[in-house]
Amino acid sequence: MAIVETVVAETSPEADKPAISATQKVLLTATVEAINHETREVSLRGPEGNVVDIVASEDIRNLNQVSVGDSLNIEYVQSMSIEVVAAVDAEAGIAVIAAEARSDEGEMPGVAALEAIVINAVVEEINLEENTFKLKGADGEVTEFTARDPENLKKAVVGDLVVITLTKAVAITVEHKTEE
Numbered sequence: 001m002a003i004v005e006t007v008v009a010e011t012s013p014e015a016d017k018p019a020i021s022a023t024q025k026v027l028l029t030a031t032v033e034a035i036n037h038e039t040r041e042v043s044l045r046g047p048e049g050n051v052v053d054i055v056a057s058e059d060i061r062n063l064n065q066v067s068v069g070d071s072l073n074i075e076y077v078q079s080m081s082i083e084v085v086a087a088v089d090a091e092a093g094i095a096v097i098a099a100e101a102r103s104d105e106g107e108m109p110g111v112a113a114l115e116a117i118v119i120n121a122v123v124e125e126i127n128l129e130e131n132t133f134k135l136k137g138a139d140g141e142v143t144e145f146t147a148r149d150p151e152n153l154k155k156a157v158v159g160d161l162v163v164i165t166l167t168k169a170v171a172i173t174v175e176h177k178t179e180e
Contacts (some may be wrong), residue, residue: 002047003027005062018152021081028074032174037064044072061102062109069177078166084123084152087161093120094138110173119164126153135162 004026005145011019030044040056040063054154056063095118121135124142133153134144147153 009035016155017084017154018149019081019083021079023077023079026074026076028076030072030074032066032068032070032072035063035066035068039096040078043064057101059102060109060111061105062107063106065106066174067177071175071177072176073173076173077167077169079165080167081163082090083163085123085161085163086157087159088162090120090122092122092136092138092140094118108174108176110171111171111173114167114169117166117170119163119166121164123156123158123160123162126156126158128153 004024005169006022006024008022009020011017012058028047030046030052032042033045034043035041040058040060042054042056042063044052085137096115098113098115099111100111102112119138121137122132125134127133128150130148131150131153132144133147133156134142136142
C-alpha cells in the first residue's frame with residue numbers, strides 16, 4: 001500500500017494578509033521481481049501485489065547494478081501555496097524553475113527532479129457585497145473569483161500581489177535487497 005500524507009495550513013484569523021498552503025506526499029515501494037538487462041525489461045511488484053512490466057529507458061544509468069529482490073522507492077511531493085502580500089506598483093508575472101539530478105556511473109540507479117512555478121497576480125478589484133475579487137494575470141487578463149472565506153477580502157487591498165507557488169518533486173532510488 002502506498003503511504004499518502006496530506007497537510008493543509010491556513011493563516012490564523014489575526015494575520016494581516018491571507019495565506020494558505022497544502023502539501024501532499026506519496027511514498028511507494030516496489031520490489032524487482034524480474035529483470036532482463038539486455039532488453040532493459042523490469043517487472044515490479046507493487047505494495048498491493050500487482051505486477052507492472054516496464055522497459056527502462058537508456059536515461060536510466062547503472063541498470064546493471066539492479067537485481068531481483070531489490071527495492072524501488074518512489075517519493076512524490078506536490079505543494080501549493082497562495083499568499084497575499086502588500087505591494088506597490090506590483091506587476092503580474094510567471095516564473096518556472098526546474099532541476100534534475102541522477103546517480104553517478106557505478107552507483108545504484110536514482111533520479112530526483114523538481115519543478116516550481118511561481119505565478120504573481122495583482123488584485124484589481126474587491127467586491128465585499130458580492131464576495132468576489134478580480135486578479136490580473138501575467139497575460140494581462142482580469143479574472144473574477146469568489147472568495148472561499150469572505151473575511152480574507154477584508155484583509156486585502158487593490159494593488160496587493162497574490163503569489164501562487166506550485167511545486168512538484170519526485171525522487172526514485174533503488175536499494176539492494178537486505179540479506180536476512
